[in-house]
Amino acid sequence: MLEIVLLGLNHKTAPVELRECLALSQEETSKALKAFQESPVISEAVLVSTCNRVEILMATEDKSNAVRAAKMFLSEFKKLPASEFEKSLYIHKGDDAVRHMFRVASSLDSMVVGEPQILGQIKEAYKMATLKKTSGVILNKLLHRTFFVAKRVRSETGIGDHAVSISYAAVELGRKIFGTFEGKKVLLIGAGEMAELAVEHLIRNKAGDILVANRTFENGVKLAKRFKGKAIRFEEIADSLPHVDIVISSTGSTDYVVTRKQVKAMIRRRRNRPIFFIDIAVPRDIDPEINRLTNSYVYDIDDLKGVINESIGNRNKEAVKGERIVDEAVIGFRQWYDNLDVVPTIVALRNKMDAIAQAEIKKTLHSLKHLSDDDRRAITRMTSAMINKILHDPTLLLKSNGYHQNKSGYLDITRKLFKLDE
Amino acid sequence: MEILIIITIFFYMLSTAGYFAYLFLQKNYLQKAGFYLISGGFLCHTASIGYGFFQSGHFPVNNLHQTLSMAAWTIAGVFLIFQYRFHLKILGIFAAPLVTLVMVIAARLPSAPHQADNLLNSIWLVAHVITIFMGEASFALACGVGFLYLVQEHTIKSKNHGFFFKRLPSLELLDTTGYGCIVAGFTMLTLGLITGFIYAKSVWGRFWSWDPKEVWSGITWLLYAVLLHQRLTVGWRGRRAAIMAIIGFAVILFTFFGVNFLLQGHHGEFTRL
Numbered sequence: 001m002l003e004i005v006l007l008g009l010n011h012k013t014a015p016v017e018l019r020e021c022l023a024l025s026q027e028e029t030s031k032a033l034k035a036f037q038e039s040p041v042i043s044e045a046v047l048v049s050t051c052n053r054v055e056i057l058m059a060t061e062d063k064s065n066a067v068r069a070a071k072m073f074l075s076e077f078k079k080l081p082a083s084e085f086e087k088s089l090y091i092h093k094g095d096d097a098v099r100h101m102f103r104v105a106s107s108l109d110s111m112v113v114g115e116p117q118i119l120g121q122i123k124e125a126y127k128m129a130t131l132k133k134t135s136g137v138i139l140n141k142l143l144h145r146t147f148f149v150a151k152r153v154r155s156e157t158g159i160g161d162h163a164v165s166i167s168y169a170a171v172e173l174g175r176k177i178f179g180t181f182e183g184k185k186v187l188l189i190g191a192g193e194m195a196e197l198a199v200e201h202l203i204r205n206k207a208g209d210i211l212v213a214n215r216t217f218e219n220g221v222k223l224a225k226r227f228k229g230k231a232i233r234f235e236e237i238a239d240s241l242p243h244v245d246i247v248i249s250s251t252g253s254t255d256y257v258v259t260r261k262q263v264k265a266m267i268r269r270r271r272n273r274p275i276f277f278i279d280i281a282v283p284r285d286i287d288p289e290i291n292r293l294t295n296s297y298v299y300d301i302d303d304l305k306g307v308i309n310e311s312i313g314n315r316n317k318e319a320v321k322g323e324r325i326v327d328e329a330v331i332g333f334r335q336w337y338d339n340l341d342v343v344p345t346i347v348a349l350r351n352k353m354d355a356i357a358q359a360e361i362k363k364t365l366h367s368l369k370h371l372s373d374d375d376r377r378a379i380t381r382m383t384s385a386m387i388n389k390i391l392h393d394p395t396l397l398l399k400s401n402g403y404h405q406n407k408s409g410y411l412d413i414t415r416k417l418f419k420l421d422e
Numbered sequence: 423m424e425i426l427i428i429i430t431i432f433f434y435m436l437s438t439a440g441y442f443a444y445l446f447l448q449k450n451y452l453q454k455a456g457f458y459l460i461s462g463g464f465l466c467h468t469a470s471i472g473y474g475f476f477q478s479g480h481f482p483v484n485n486l487h488q489t490l491s492m493a494a495w496t497i498a499g500v501f502l503i504f505q506y507r508f509h510l511k512i513l514g515i516f517a518a519p520l521v522t523l524v525m526v527i528a529a530r531l532p533s534a535p536h537q538a539d540n541l542l543n544s545i546w547l548v549a550h551v552i553t554i555f556m557g558e559a560s561f562a563l564a565c566g567v568g569f570l571y572l573v574q575e576h577t578i579k580s581k582n583h584g585f586f587f588k589r590l591p592s593l594e595l596l597d598t599t600g601y602g603c604i605v606a607g608f609t610m611l612t613l614g615l616i617t618g619f620i621y622a623k624s625v626w627g628r629f630w631s632w633d634p635k636e637v638w639s640g641i642t643w644l645l646y647a648v649l650l651h652q653r654l655t656v657g658w659r660g661r662r663a664a665i666m667a668i669i670g671f672a673v674i675l676f677t678f679f680g681v682n683f684l685l686q687g688h689h690g691e692f693t694r695l
């Protein structure tokens with residue numbers, strides 16, 4: 001009976017330098033799958049390789065040799081002695097391997113719990129395995145079930161909700177204020193990765209015109225070009241305030257770049273439309289007193305981090321729900337797996353009975369030469385009927401659903417009792 | 423018809439429960455259930471009022487019981503219209519308990535109609551009552567939305583994203599809905615006042631009698647006129663508009679109830695116990 005074995009490493013067990021060395025490109029994955037296919041100990045294989053993990057999933061009759069073979073492939077392929085990466089590897093068998101797959105695909109094992117990319121990556125990996133025909137009955141069922149579980153976890157828990165990065169948090173807040181970003185104008189003051197990322201998010205959410213202000217006008221022009229916006233001079237910031245809805249600020253200035261007085265003066269000119277300041281800079285660029293003005297909202301980097309911490313807390317709570325769904329699914333898969341075993345067991349049992357019957361009939365009829373053909377047929381029919389009746393109750397029991405907890409036990413005993421595993 | 427009123431209240435109560443469950447659990451089917459329940463209640467309510475009309479032969483606003491019932495009916499009706507238009511899922515949390523409360527109060531009042539007056543037979547009266555009530559219902563909803571706006575604004579400004587932050591919609595949607603309610607309410611109020619004048623002329627011979635309710639309605643009308651004017655010119659929106667909507671509704675409550683109970687005038691007949 002084929003068993004499931006999983007061999008791998010991830011961001012928790014191996015540092016990025018090691019993961020870099022072992023990551024497999026599309027082509028390498030394809031070659032590796034072919035090598036697994038040709039191996040006598042590995043019956044089915046699926047290979048997942050991302051920047052944060054490498055997972056080798058196999059179905060095999062000989063677990064220890066399959067693991068050894070997999071390690072050897074990695075070592076030869078990547079020209080890295082096994083001793084270098086062995087201690088970073090985890091090996092899961094049976095239910096543990098199934099649970100691991102479910103957890104990984106549901107993003108419960110990811111660096112950022114709830115991230116959506118991993119599922120797509122696993123789907124790609126499975127697609128390649130099916131194309132190369134390295135996946136069979138067991139892994140097909142496992143992977144299909146994996147996708148189903150991942151979908152359940154995503155839709156039944158809030159694991160994917162809420163922002164876990166500054167830019168996302170800022171955008172989410174903006175959405176609670178403005179509803180939609182369509183037509184809303186954005187002003188970027190200064191530059192910096194987080195600020196620019198936030199602008200990109202806003203653009204992706206259909207924000208309107210982008211203005212860029214930088215102390216060095218040329219830098220502003222460059223950034224503006226990237227966002228297909230307009231550059232303005234630093235001194236023009238105050239004048240631009242009546243026309244923009246979202247201001248993202250990230251400069252190295254030690255003073256406030258936008259003061260309360262400036263904002264108060266133009267509230268009327270804005271006809272009281274709300275304005276949202278995202279202040280990523282330390283020391284702060286936006287006067288926090290502006291938050292007290294009507295229809296003006298200021299979030300500095302600590303505030304944004306607070307929003308994120310809340311989200312992460314939420315995600316971890318939701319992750320607990322996700323784990324429960326995974327546990328349920330592991331039991332479900334186990335049941336399928338065990339049932340798969342019943343049929344071969346019953347078939348093996350019947351075959352053995354038939355073989356014994358055939359042998360005895362041959363021996364007996366040989367010494368009863370005086371019997372007519374009808375008589376011979378009658379005796380053959382009798383042995384068939386006997387076998388059917390003898391096997392009727394055991395077959396029913398094995399196929400029944402009443403012994404879930406111990407089905408494997410029953411199957412095991414059956415196989416042992418009748419010595420079905422030669 | 424006692425039983426109709428009880429069923430109506432039952433529907434409204436279930437709807438309230440649905441909306442509160444939605445507030446806490448955030449499951450969409452709860453909000454939908456709340457909406458259908460309040461629709462069911464509205465239908466029963468319509469039947470109940472229709473029966474009152476049929477039984478007495480004229481418009482059923484003869485005493486406080488009937489008037490309150492009519493008021494709740496308009497609030498439910500206006501809510502259904504606004505919900506259809508604005509899709510503000512959480513608005514039910516304000517509307518459902520309000521209609522339930524009004525109907526419960528109405529149910530506990532004596533429902534025997536007083537001597538039927540000729541006063542109640544005019545089409546202008548019907549139009550007047552309906553438009554005024556619709557206006558007031560809209561202002562009631564605007565007040566509810568105003569509350570929600572202030573709550574949400576507080577969670578955003580205080581950086582404390584507790585219970586309400588993710589359960590309430592964006593400030594923009596709340597503000598726009600509130601504005602829509604006030605515009606609708608003001609239009610209805612204007613029509614209501616006009617039909618009131620026409621009716622007054624036909625019954626008492628003058629447009630304006632310095633009746634306290636007329637005076638206070640005029641004050642209310644001016645208040646909302648100012649609110650709308652300021653919004654269109656200076657841009658009174660967001661926080662200020664929300665507060666004004668709440669104050670406006672307080673004035674409406676006085677105009678509707680306070681005047682009847684505290685001051686004398688010809689509107690007193692409609693809210694007799």
